[in-house]
Amino acid sequence: MKKNSNAFSIIKSLTMSEKRYFKIFSERHTIGEQNKYITLFDELDKTDEEKDGDLVKNLKKLGINGDFISADKNYLYQLILRSLNVFHDSKTYNIEIKQLLISIEILFHKGLYQECLKLISKAEILADECESFQLMIDVLTWKKKCSGYSLGLKKAAEVNLEIDQYLALINNLKRITDLYYESNLIQANNEKQTKNELIKRLKTILKEPELQSEKNALSFSAKIFYYLIYSNYYYSIDHKEEEYNHLQKLVIILNQSKTYSIENPLDYVSIYNRLLGIKKFFPQSDFFNDIKVLNEFTKKINFRKEVISERVFIHTNTHELEYYLINNDFQQALHKIKSIEKDISKLNLTIEPYHVIYFYYLHAITLIYVGEFHRALKFINKTLNEFKFEDRPQVYRRIEVLNLITHYELKNESLVIALSKQILKKNLTQTILTPIEEKIIQVLYKITNTKRITLKEENALLKTILDEILLAKNTSALSVSILNENYEKWLIAKTKRKQVSDIYKV
Secondary structure, eight states, X not given: OOOXXXXXXXXXXXXXXXXXXXXXXXXXXXXXXXXXXXXXXXXXXXXXXXXXXXXXXHHHHTTOOOTTHHHHHHHHHHHHXXXXXXXXXXXXXXXXXXXXXXXHHHHHHTTOHHHHHHHHHHHHHHHHHTTOHHHHHHXXXXXXXXXXXXXXXXXXXXXXXXXXXXXXXXXXXXXXXXXXHHHHHHHHTGGGSOHHHHHHHHHHHHTSGGGSOGGGXXXXXXXXXXXXXXXXXXXXXXXXXXXXXXXXXXXXXHHHOSXXXXXXHHHHHHHHHHHHHHHTTOTXXXXXXXXXXXXXXXXXXXXXXXXXXXXXXXXXXXXHHHHXXXXXXXXXXXXXXXXXXXXXXXXXXXXXXXXXXXXXXXXXXXXXXXXXXXXHHHHXXXXXXXXXXXXXXXXXXXXXXXXXXXXXXXXXXXXXXXXXXXXXXXXXXXXXXXXXXXXHHHHXXXXXXXXXXXXXXXXXXXXXXXXXXXXXXXTSOHHHHHHHHHHHHHHHHHHTTSOHHHHSXX
16 A cells, blocks of 8 residues: 655645645745645645646646656655744744744854843743753753853853753653553553452552652652552552542642643543543542533644544543443433434544544444444444454454344344354454353354244343353453443343343433
8 A cells, every 4th residue: 555645644634724824834935926835735635545646747737847746745745844833833832942942052053142041041931831851951951051151160060950850850750651651561461361460560560669659759740650550550450449539639630730731632631531431430420520621621722623622522422421321321322322423524533443443332332222223233334344353352352242243133143143153263263252252152153043943942042141141240350340241231131022221221
């Protein structure tokens, strides 16, 4: 598959405001009476697929030489980057500091040291406010140079000592960040180790000096990872209350900062996503207030608002749907799905498959619960066709099981038989199914493959799975318990020959 050029990719990412500004910015780069690069920009902007042959032909029709199309696209890319630098020159503290550093360097080479120090003072305030330690070291390095040339060696030596303070903060943050990533990797490999092994390894991390007390996290940023590590631990031991408490403390800390959410909007949304993930299990919590806070957060963003809006849309609707399912409010969940379908067409959905697969799973299970099996298939097929098992193995596997259940409900016996054989064969070499899922598939295969099976015999087979789920309830991990509960609801409803939504009512 041909890789798109940098110019094509960046053009497709631009907002309307960024495009308009580029046109103004690039007017200074004209050839004769025609701006070659605006024309090239427009041609790339209006096409959905980048084909150099077609692009050259179109340019020639407009009187522009396309013989050096690769070089022209590279120059266009650089030109767009320069226009974006100017357009976004004060959108975040970090960008503003970097712009000040450029000005400081220019003034320094002109010998204007006092003027440099004025800008350095401003940059120090900004870097301190948003805890940009690396940028602070860059700022102090220039302060040391300018102080040495204008105020003397003693002053330069004092500034040099300041740098040590920020190097210590960087090292502390790096160490705690390393421990955070280690805790995440341990959790990611949870299927390859027993629960006891998982907890033992996480406890070893918690014994590290930096994690003995919040005071050992020396900066605001380090405290964020401190609380995330403990949240990971409590999630792993299924201690919902402590996980909730640590995430709630973390969000309070985040909201006390004037700059964190704006400087790190993706991280802010990700942490709020974690909080909502646990908060929905506490009925008395202000769950919907936090949904509102996250939805309103998008109004504060002035830099790639659509990227944040897309993530907030997926996360808030995922948690709201799951909240309704946990509380058996299926009609409200169905109403939410209809609302989502109206808005989802406006989004590009470039968010990671990991989140989208679960989003679709919740749609599918809701529609199965209310008996809308053909609509459920729409989301099942969308997942199976657009994503891969590796994108999110556990949920993708659930979708495959829901696919079988849906075709079983629709009485597509031959398809159930074929799909059952396929998944069970794959499971022999890869062990992709939980024992309960394997049992469901075996039973559905037996039911659909048995001629003239009675309703009593069918119910007896389905009840064998229910018995296994009840047996596993006290020993399963949290994620497996939720998974089994979804299967359990469907099995109970099926043995009673009703829809899940008719049995479990608010």
